[in-house]
Amino acid sequence: MQRPDEKKRQLIVATAAKMFAARPFHKVRLDDIAAEAHLGKGTLYVYFDNKEDLYISLIYDGFERLVENLRRELSATAADGSLLPAAEALRRAVDALVGFAFAHPHLFEMMRNVGEIKRLHAGEWKAKRQEFMELIANTIRRGVENGELTDQNPEMTAACLGGMVRSIMLFGPRDLGEREVAAQVYRLIGHGIIKRPCGKPQ
The missing domain is CATH 1.10.357.10 (Tetracycline Repressor, domain 2)
Incomplete structure (x- = not known):
């Protein structure tokens, strides 16, 4: 199981912020955020429920x-x-x-x-x-x-x-x-x- 890493969390937050600002909420997928941040989708669930x-x-x-x-x-x-x-x-x-x-x-x-x-x-x-x-x-x-x-x-x-x-x-x-x-x-x-x-x- 991955341990939380504040640098990774900040990367996820920064990536997601740009994507949510550019698209409606329902058009942003966690898969897209993970891909843009060059992380596995499972890594996102270490920090956020959904x-x-x-x-x-x-x-x-x-x-x-x-x-x-x-x-x-x-x-x-x-x-x-x-x-x-x-x-x-x-x-x-x-x-x-x-x-x-x-x-x-x-x-x-x-x-x-x-x-x-x-x-x-x-x-x-x-x-x-x-x-x-x-x-x-x-x-x-x-x-x-x-x-x-x-x-x-x-x-x-x-x-x-x-x-x-x-x-x-x-x-x-x-x-x-x-x-x-x-x-x-x-x-x-x-x-x-x-x-x-x-x-x-x-």
Whole structure:
């Protein structure tokens, strides 16, 4: 029986990520992944139970890395040891989200179809999504308490932030660079696009 080898696992993950990003979930076979990685199909089963397990693991692993990166950025301190201003922390969060998106563009394509197999690992997904939302929302709340920010619904804003980056990566202009995307998202969060109030929100 083969013993798990982290280098082989990473090879399988990298190969599968490219294939799932290029084809619909149902058109990717484990045989194809094994052949592309120059491994026997049985080797894949040392690391993953089936195709669905591999697919979900890819997306979850990537999202977990993103959340940990955000946690580091949002807990960063200034030279005097105090937390960074909430506005600066949010800018760093935007940079982290956009940087992750450009470093792992295939994950957003893969996540478009995650609903097909969302029954798998549902508990882990829910917990990690909640963690992501709370990191952003808590930073916004801190800014509101300090008088830096104004936001009646930090949870909704947190959901919008992730959704904006995902939408730009999936449907936005293809010639935009990382800095342009980060600047636009931060501009929308920080300033909006309306020059003068057009009426009270309903």
